[in-house]
Amino acid sequence: MMDIDSPESRRAALLERRQQLTNALKEHPHDAIIYLRRALVYADLAYPDLAIGDAYRALLLTDEVIGGGDQYFEQVADSLLEYTDDLKEKGLPDVLRGVMPGDVLPKESAWADGYHPYFCQEYSDDESDESVIDDANSDSVDEYRFGDTDRPRLERMAKFVKFRCYQIMSLNLLLCGCLRSANSYCQQGLAMAPSDKVLQKIEKLVKTAGIQRMRQSGVAYNPAKLPDRGLVRREVYPWNTHEPDRCSPASLAYLNKRLAKVAPKCEVRAVQLPVLTEQGSSNGAAGPTTCWQLGVFAKEPIAAGEVVLREYSLLTANNRHKDASCDACGSAIPDITSKKNSKTGVSCNDCDVVFCGKSCYDRAFKSYHSSICDTDVDNIAKDPEDPRDADDALYVLLVERLLAMSDSKPCHPLDAKQVKYLWGDFVPVATNNQNTIGPGVSASSPDVAAMAAAGGIPPAAWSLPFNFQDNIARPLHIMDEMALGIFEDLDKLDVWVINTLYAKFRGTASARKSRQDGRPDVAAVHPLWCLANHDCDPNVTWEWGGRMVLSAKAERVQLAEDKAAGITRPGGIAAGEEILNHYCDIDLPVQLRREWASGSLGGICMCQRCQNESAAEQGST
Numbered sequence: 001m002m003d004i005d006s007p008e009s010r011r012a013a014l015l016e017r018r019q020q021l022t023n024a025l026k027e028h029p030h031d032a033i034i035y036l037r038r039a040l041v042y043a044d045l046a047y048p049d050l051a052i053g054d055a056y057r058a059l060l061l062t063d064e065v066i067g068g069g070d071q072y073f074e075q076v077a078d079s080l081l082e083y084t085d086d087l088k089e090k091g092l093p094d095v096l097r098g099v100m101p102g103d104v105l106p107k108e109s110a111w112a113d114g115y116h117p118y119f120c121q122e123y124s125d126d127e128s129d130e131s132v133i134d135d136a137n138s139d140s141v142d143e144y145r146f147g148d149t150d151r152p153r154l155e156r157m158a159k160f161v162k163f164r165c166y167q168i169m170s171l172n173l174l175l176c177g178c179l180r181s182a183n184s185y186c187q188q189g190l191a192m193a194p195s196d197k198v199l200q201k202i203e204k205l206v207k208t209a210g211i212q213r214m215r216q217s218g219v220a221y222n223p224a225k226l227p228d229r230g231l232v233r234r235e236v237y238p239w240n241t242h243e244p245d246r247c248s249p250a251s252l253a254y255l256n257k258r259l260a261k262v263a264p265k266c267e268v269r270a271v272q273l274p275v276l277t278e279q280g281s282s283n284g285a286a287g288p289t290t291c292w293q294l295g296v297f298a299k300e301p302i303a304a305g306e307v308v309l310r311e312y313s314l315l316t317a318n319n320r321h322k323d324a325s326c327d328a329c330g331s332a333i334p335d336i337t338s339k340k341n342s343k344t345g346v347s348c349n350d351c352d353v354v355f356c357g358k359s360c361y362d363r364a365f366k367s368y369h370s371s372i373c374d375t376d377v378d379n380i381a382k383d384p385e386d387p388r389d390a391d392d393a394l395y396v397l398l399v400e401r402l403l404a405m406s407d408s409k410p411c412h413p414l415d416a417k418q419v420k421y422l423w424g425d426f427v428p429v430a431t432n433n434q435n436t437i438g439p440g441v442s443a444s445s446p447d448v449a450a451m452a453a454a455g456g457i458p459p460a461a462w463s464l465p466f467n468f469q470d471n472i473a474r475p476l477h478i479m480d481e482m483a484l485g486i487f488e489d490l491d492k493l494d495v496w497v498i499n500t501l502y503a504k505f506r507g508t509a510s511a512r513k514s515r516q517d518g519r520p521d522v523a524a525v526h527p528l529w530c531l532a533n534h535d536c537d538p539n540v541t542w543e544w545g546g547r548m549v550l551s552a553k554a555e556r557v558q559l560a561e562d563k564a565a566g567i568t569r570p571g572g573i574a575a576g577e578e579i580l581n582h583y584c585d586i587d588l589p590v591q592l593r594r595e596w597a598s599g600s601l602g603g604i605c606m607c608q609r610c611q612n613e614s615a616a617e618q619g620s621t
């Protein structure tokens, strides 16, 4: 029997609570209080990123009321007023109790049995009201069907919720390591209630973490330049029912049916691979040393230079606005001014998007374009100001494309065939639970103080890059532009769904750099090509230009010992041999190859060539 006080049983109870709140959100998708409740459950479960996502959705809902929005105003108002109606009987909702500092509330309002006249008094313009920051656009709510007595209590409840959102977001952003965003939301909260002890504490913690982290990277502390890239858990969430057993006979049969069309001489098989870490393979260290994954194998002999696989993919992204590449396949658009070209690009009649030809145009319309045609979604992530953000912008655009594809189909984003079977480099949930903060996480917890003192760096097992803009704000903006139900369709559009897509894209996407400035500007995911594993002595080489083409190498790499003996090894792949791709430039020395490939490999390459060359280098020093 499970001990009811054990961490496992507490987690099980929290997961159960999460499910109940998720079900409640299905019924009441515009209820900001339920979002706050679920945010706190996520924080207790040590998913700070998911807590931020829920608090941000609650913030968007309250802004609808405070700013007089026209999208969900009535629904949000209805749900918030219900909580103020209940005040006399039930008191404030649990997530708001004891939250707003007393000196920010109107002075004459005293608490009695959890009932606060602040929410219920007649609307007045007296001075006591000024102490609550009043950024409400009252005119915009004039048309609302409630009378004057409802309007002020509605706005006040919305501000109360908004304030709570700032507390939850700033603390959890700190826990993800996103210090600049944490500071920004903390300051917005302090502007509403400068005497709030919780936010004052968070402000100090963020500063401590910032000073430490900037010192570690040899930079002087500057609040405007606080580090904002964080890390979160990379896992198959316990409630994610969309992930297949990738190595099962049914999955292999399905993938092989698809592979037969693009690589007729190959098959997908389950294969045991070493678990790679920053030190090399996990041999000798805690945790498994090998894991079962997929790989591609030759079913019959393949000649040197022969094409092994030719795959077309619409899961592409281009982060430049004025770029002459096909929106669908990413290949260069034929130059219409050149006389040599018989083909020209084809553009969409309703928007500026250009395709390399009629075939891509037709496929794009069928697969994704109608969901985003003539919207502003593309503007959201293109042309990042800072060149260092070019990679991240490509991942955001891949998420955008996948959302458009799953909307066109329609299907759940994680069930789209382009992503369902992708490798996500997921870590077991139990590993991610180690050294985490929660349950009962709060700004005054000693664990949070220790985390901040060490630079605000999340647990070592957390490996999914995270920042507030790319993981939460931009995807929500994209969904909104696409008129997807960001509240109503939460099951398909939740932050954990977006994180799962990022985990898969980060392990499988290939990018192309611009010839002009060397910046990565086009990326693609080829779901079958990316099943091939890496080796620094590959037997294939690849080229992407409209189609991803994998060909058997004409000649194998000349290894150090072969060079000495003047031996060359011919290409060609025997039946039964694994197709070995390369994720880095194989002409580089071992150290640089390992650095380049480590992102896609999830650790240091331990192929035979790397092991030999690394041993030789160490022997010679």
Ligand SMILES: C[S@@+](CC[C@H](N)C(=O)[O-])C[C@H]1O[C@@H](n2cnc3c(N)ncnc32)[C@H](O)[C@@H]1O
Pocket: 273, 274, 275, 276, 293, 294, 295, 422, 423, 425, 507, 508, 530, 531, 532, 533, 534, 535, 600, 601, 602, 606, 607
């Ligand atoms: C693009 S996927 C390759 C296909 C993957 N094995 C699958 O099951 O879909 C990249 C991942 O494969 C694994 N991998 C590829 N080559 C490897 C190698 N030489 N040694 C260990 N793991 C490798 C790593 O986990 C890496 O993150």
